[in-house]
Amino acid sequence: MSIENVANIIKPMLEGAQVTVLLFLIAIVAAIPLGFLLTLAIRSKLKVIAWFGHAYIYLMRGTPLLLQLLFIVFGLPLLPIIGEYMVLDRFTAACLGFILNYAAYFAEIFRGGLLAIDKGQYEASQVLGLNKWQTTTRVILPQMFRIALPAIANESVTLVKDTALLYAVAVPELLHFAQTAVNRDFTIMPFVIAGIIYLLITMTLTLFFKWLERRFTFD
Amino acid sequence: MSIENVANIIKPMLEGAQVTVLLFLIAIVAAIPLGFLLTLAIRSKLKVIAWFGHAYIYLMRGTPLLLQLLFIVFGLPLLPIIGEYMVLDRFTAACLGFILNYAAYFAEIFRGGLLAIDKGQYEASQVLGLNKWQTTTRVILPQMFRIALPAIANESVTLVKDTALLYAVAVPELLHFAQTAVNRDFTIMPFVIAGIIYLLITMTLTLFFKWLERRFTFD
Amino acid sequence: YSSKVSEDENTLVIGVDDKFAPLGFRDEKNELTGFDIDYATATAEKMGRTVTFQPIDWKTKETELSSGRIDLIWNGYTITEDRKKKVLFTKPYLSNAQVIATLAESDIKKLDDLDGKIVGLQALSSASDALSANPIEKKVKTVSEYADNVLALTDLKIGRVDAVVIDEVVIDYYMSQEKGTYKVIDEELAPEEYGVGVKKGNEELLKELQKALDELSADGTAAQISKKWFNEDKILK
């Protein structure tokens, strides 16, 4: 296989990888705050809101992301009446699916993080005269974030890998171009290259989170 | 939508669900012992074996399962010379992909389980005259299994959801038939039904593992 | 379901896109049906073989064939020069054209109207080859590639694409099923012909297959199947 050939294969794949990375960034930036809101929802004193939050998380974690993507991309527009307002461009729809799904997973992570924070932190803050908002933003969130960091790292790597699902909802990304090249050239190389690209992305991400964890080790 | 219609939709989907369940069972039954062997490999005193185990796990966890499936189903047969012996029937190939992938995840779980077992357990066994095999099978494994159970439960639910990837390698399963019905009838119902079927499967599994955990709580 | 590789020599495994009406698709009972399904069944019978249909992802059809997991690609498989490099073709048995389908009320009337529009088509299909070969391709805004034609038509109906490049045979069928939803613009992209694909190097199977096809054509069975699906005899002699 000539170098030119390889370049020909790699170019579209790298473009596909951009879609992968873009989806990843959009999804993570939106899913983390949404997940936190969801955590607040399930801790809410209003039973309805808490119940809704739990049901949502249960639904999202109990069904495949791929089904959710198919539902949003191809299903929603078919709904009677409101369907026609649900026509999102495929990439946007896919982003939405990823955000909604990952928010549920992040919510669980944050819930765990909050549980791990000692009651004493709230009490010490109260006795020092901090109000609820100050306690949350200055005392609780930084600690929760730190506790949740390893789990967030894990989930982020999973997210990168899940971007491969775009393949199935016909958003052309890395795998799509790999598959196209395989079918055209009858060689296994494109899969190997795709694997290497994914490994590079997940490795970078892992290193980034390792750095972040070290950065926020309080000692 | 008439009842007959719904029945028409559901029947192939339930057949598809059988594929889902079958794949799940095959994958879990094979991946757990394989994962355990892998755990032994990375704890091996032979550097080469340990290194190979680590590399394998790293590879499997760093790339998308979907890519691995495409690789096994479509890529392996393209290999020069040995390719023609690598042509597995699609379902078999998919099973292989799932087994190889999940073995890596289970290996990590078991590794964690073994780390959580106190050194004292080995020492007490030795002083009581148990040999290595007896120590492993009668003392260590039962405890490791118990410690790993919640993580195994989690991973199993993920596995059920990952069976949806069969859709992308064209093994007709639940989602394939749901998508077919959606396109034919222009209704969103089949997705909803698919979601319910997945929820039922994951719920059953979760309950089963909860029962197992209670069963093996030593108090 | 069945996805076995032909274990016994006597079974023909035929790779089909099971969302390609009216050549191969699923009816309300989820059974595979269609012109190609009937035609292939009759052919196999003629050859004294049993037949298994294997739904595949159209994107991977040549890979499937070369891996030996299927014996034939037979599902509105257009004969092209590119593909001839990868597979053996029978003589063409049906003529077809790649056409532009839009919604009935669309103001796209001719090829040039595609300027700046979003066009959908099936990934790695001859529709994609036909579009690339036409100068208009440079002017369309984006080309969306789908796993199958049905998804492309679904998105046309939903409004995510403005037009779909599709096999005439296929869109004719949909237009007869859902009257008034779609229209086809007069200018066609490219004429073409369907053949059956056999793995390179398997001349023997090709010969055997071609013989059976010729016989079916001669004894009128082919014409009969064509009338069932198209109300006329469209078989190429």
Place this chain on the structure above:
Amino acid sequence: MAILEITDLKKSFGPLEVLKNITFDVTKNDVVAVIGPSGSGKSTMLRSLVHLETIDGGSIRVADRYLVKNGAYAKPKELSSITARMGMVFQQFDLFPHLTVIENLELAPRLTKREPLDAIKRRSSELLAKVGLSDKSNAYPNKLSGGQKQRVAIARALMMNPDVLLFDEPTSALDPELTGEVLEVMKSLAEEHMTMIVVTHEMEFAKEVANQVIFMDNGHIIETGHPDQLFGNPQFDRTKAFLNRSNSKKIKRKP
């Protein structure tokens, strides 16, 4: 006038009456030691004073204002300005693990006090010096020993300039070797006439530093008095029994 006046305090957790009828005063500059068996309600009483527990009846007056009067709490707005007069030091230190020592001291004043930043900074370094930890200013809590942590917690409480400082078993979570340094700091505070209420098991400290000892049992104050009197000549059998038990426990300890 008493700086703290507690009258008829009542508190139940569900069916469990934990504080039955607690009444006592604290005069400015007093050091009050609260002793009593486990579960007698000492922590609950102390926590009620800073509104970490909501009481069911009785009054708490801090200086000239009522935190709660005959079971009715002050308006929400006023609550925190009343409890702000008291600082509290917990058994588990409860430092903020994500902040350095100096940040732990300065967080609350910066957020809540209308005070120039350099005044805050001056006070924080004075107080760190006072508890003998000037060199740990930029360390994170998990790098400190238990005794150092507790000294930081004391300094942190002092940053708010409280009129009264409450301690809930400040040395119980410490290795025996580390209790000394914390007790030293508390002694020096007493010498500077800080008003303090200390729930403690350290009888030695109570004897040496307190000028009033309160013995609680089962939600009641059984006996209260000067340490010489209460330890030397307890009036009630329950007090005697308790004091005997805690002496004998000491001896049974392994080295």
Place this chain on the structure above:
Amino acid sequence: MAILEITDLKKSFGPLEVLKNITFDVTKNDVVAVIGPSGSGKSTMLRSLVHLETIDGGSIRVADRYLVKNGAYAKPKELSSITARMGMVFQQFDLFPHLTVIENLELAPRLTKREPLDAIKRRSSELLAKVGLSDKSNAYPNKLSGGQKQRVAIARALMMNPDVLLFDEPTSALDPELTGEVLEVMKSLAEEHMTMIVVTHEMEFAKEVANQVIFMDNGHIIETGHPDQLFGNPQFDRTKAFLNRSNSKKIKRKP
């Protein structure tokens, strides 16, 4: 003849020489108490006897067979039959958490002894009765108190009919209130003439039960003798210093 003869034992962890030259005998029916400061090598010495540590030099003879002779270990096959003569009880109990009390006792005999099952069962219920836990036979370890766990661990060791029983600080992980019950069991074993080596901080126990005390420091045996002599009239300064320190510690403890 001594049932256990330890000669010139040497052991290093990397550059750290932990046992420098340990020599002593244990006669049948002896109760040997090993005392000494933390890090002096007591645990390492004890663990070497049952081959949980591999020594670098010296000899260990058990009854008539050498576990290791001048640094050379017995053949792998023989090793376990030699160490089988010794039972060991650990500081952390190390019961098998997934087995009930009775299963903990019976696991090893069932797997390793060629002995009829009903003999094993008889012995296990006898031994449970002996440590006073007949009623806990089917409980899982995590339902037991620390003291109960340690008594099960002793019974489990006795199931193997060892000639010598080794204890490594059997009561250090226990709440002070629970040490008593374990010491009682050990005392009764001593009365039945069980040969024991006990690494301990419980000086009282050493005084009362042991007939030989070994004082180790820094990898050496500094002094050995009858408890009356060693505690009453220690010959060496280091022994004196150690005994003084452990007395004074006792007093400094908080109640």
